[in-house]
Amino acid sequence: MIQGPDNSAPSNPAFLSTDFWGGSSKSWLCLVLLLAACLGFYSNIFNLIPRWEQREESQSPEAHHLQDQPDSLPLSQDKHTVVLHRLLLEKTEVSEGDCHMDTCKIPEVPRLVYPKAQVLQPTRTDVLVMTPWFAPIVWDGTFDSAILDAQFRNITIGMTIFAIKKYTVFLKLFLETAEKYFMVGHKVNYYVFTDRPADVPQVPLRQGRQVVVLEVRNYRRWQDVCMHRMEMISNFSRQRFLHEVDYLVCADVDMKFSDRVGVEILAPLFGTLHPGFYAADRGSFTYERRALSQAYIPRDEGDFYYAGAFFGGSVLEVHRLTAACHQAMMADWARGLEAVWHDESHLNRYLLYHKPSKVLSPEYLWDERMLRRPPYLRKLRYVAVPKNHAEIRNR
Numbered sequence: 059m060i061q062g063p064d065n066s067a068p069s070n071p072a073f074l075s076t077d078f079w080g081g082s083s084k085s086w087l088c089l090v091l092l093l094a095a096c097l098g099f100y101s102n103i104f105n106l107i108p109r110w111e112q113r114e115e116s117q118s119p120e121a122h123h124l125q126d127q128p129d130s131l132p133l134s135q136d137k138h139t140v141v142l143h144r145l146l147l148e149k150t151e152v153s154e155g156d157c158h159m160d161t162c163k164i165p166e167v168p169r170l171v172y173p174k175a176q177v178l179q180p181t182r183t184d185v186l187v188m189t190p191w192f193a194p195i196v197w198d199g200t201f202d203s204a205i206l207d208a209q210f211r212n213i214t215i216g217m218t219i220f221a222i223k224k225y226t227v228f229l230k231l232f233l234e235t236a237e238k239y240f241m242v243g244h245k246v247n248y249y250v251f252t253d254r255p256a257d258v259p260q261v262p263l264r265q266g267r268q269v270v271v272l273e274v275r276n277y278r279r280w281q282d283v284c285m286h287r288m289e290m291i292s293n294f295s296r297q298r299f300l301h302e303v304d305y306l307v308c309a310d311v312d313m314k315f316s317d318r319v320g321v322e323i324l325a326p327l328f329g330t331l332h333p334g335f336y337a338a339d340r341g342s343f344t345y346e347r348r349a350l351s352q353a354y355i356p357r358d359e360g361d362f363y364y365a366g367a368f369f370g371g372s373v374l375e376v377h378r379l380t381a382a383c384h385q386a387m388m389a390d391w392a393r394g395l396e397a398v399w400h401d402e403s404h405l406n407r408y409l410l411y412h413k414p415s416k417v418l419s420p421e422y423l424w425d426e427r428m429l430r431r432p433p434y435l436r437k438l439r440y441v442a443v444p445k446n447h448a449e450i451r452n453r
């Protein structure tokens with residue numbers, strides 16, 4: 059039988075094969091066309107991955123930013139490529155859709171000699187060292203800095219510090235103690251946001267560390283200064299921090315370091331237990347309780363009460379967090395609402411629905427004047443500096 063232009067013929071491969079060997083030149087033409095189609099198909103398959111990357115490049119908001127923003131122009135071509143590559147890696151390997159902590163690359167460590175962990179002798183039995191979602195709660199005795207320093211080598215940590223109006227008086231002690239205790243042995247950029255650049259003190263810095271002064275506007279009310287930190291961190295993350303540092307640590311300035319704070323705190327996203335509430339029931343947390351607010355948390359929800367004074371993570375995650383909190387605050391403002399504890403209320407809401415991958419114990423945020431130190435608090439690493447509110451706030 060000669061295969062004609064029979065529209066009723068089933069167009070499946072089995073039909074083509076039965077007719078094929080005895081077929082006419084038309085059949086040969088069919089074969090050639092089929093082969094050509096197959097070739098095209100396979101060449102597309104091989105091209106798929108690079109094409110996908112190109113698509114990611116042109117679609118990712120950060121990539122748009124790199125094309126649009128003049129801020130990124132001073133970067134050299136090489137640095138530009140590295141940044142883009144890093145963004146692409148993050149975007150493709152840990153994309154929005156399948157983002158999961160376990161997709162991170164495990165760093166290689168050199169040979170190290172250290173005491174072996176004892177499975178039947180937990181180093182801490184007096185405190186909770188793990189959240190129900192398997193995030194470590196960082197207490198003294200639970201980690202070995204030598205291993206962590208090896209895992210986190212060659213990274214740069216950015217620290218955002220706001221010193222607006224009179225709060226510049228806290229900078230000297232903050233920076234001096236940070237040089238003594240914060241991320242010693244690692245590269246650090248202190249980003250000082252201030253409206254008074256002339257009042258930023260000169261503090262001697264270790265090698266690989268610098269103070270970057272970022273001049274920003276002030277606000278009349280202290281609450282507005284606190285809340286607008288989210289907006290400014292989010293904007294600068296996109297414009298600068300993404301290209302300059304790996305992690306961001308966002309800290310209050312009316313504080314000082316009094317013991318080691320190292321890379322054990324670093325994680326894609328971390329929050330700190332507020333020293334006033336770490337042992338409290340969720341019902342007594344000072345979350346925002348008005349359902350109309352974007353910071354609302356019902357009384358039967360809540361893991362911990364996190365402090366507004368110390369949080370951080372990868373630049374990408376801190377960008378997500380601060381942008382979301384700023385959006386939420388703007389939505390509240392539009393309805394005439396201000397959350398009970400300002401940015402801290404919004405931070406708590408965000409961290410309830412985006413569980414942090416590490417939680418810092420109150421060792422990392424304490425107030426010696428307000429609280430009596432319990433025996434299980436072996437170290438006080440970052441502590442409040444007494445401040446006269448009337449003297450400092452709104453001035």
Ligand SMILES: CC(=O)N[C@H]1[C@@H](OP(=O)(O)OP(=O)(O)OC[C@H]2O[C@@H](n3ccc(=O)[nH]c3=O)[C@H](O)[C@@H]2O)O[C@H](CO)[C@H](O)[C@@H]1O
Binds near residue numbers: 309332
């Ligand atoms: C320990 C803790 O959880 N602290 C939080 C708590 O307040 P605090 O009572 O500790 O607030 P605060 O007066 O320290 O203000 C927060 C921070 O904003 C900056 N600042 C503020 C006012 C100003 O005029 N200039 C200036 O630079 C400065 O970095 C300061 O450390 O509640 C605030 C919002 O209600 C923030 O969530 C703080 O992080």
Ligand SMILES: [Mn+2]
Binds near residue numbers: 312
């Ligand atoms: Mn404070």
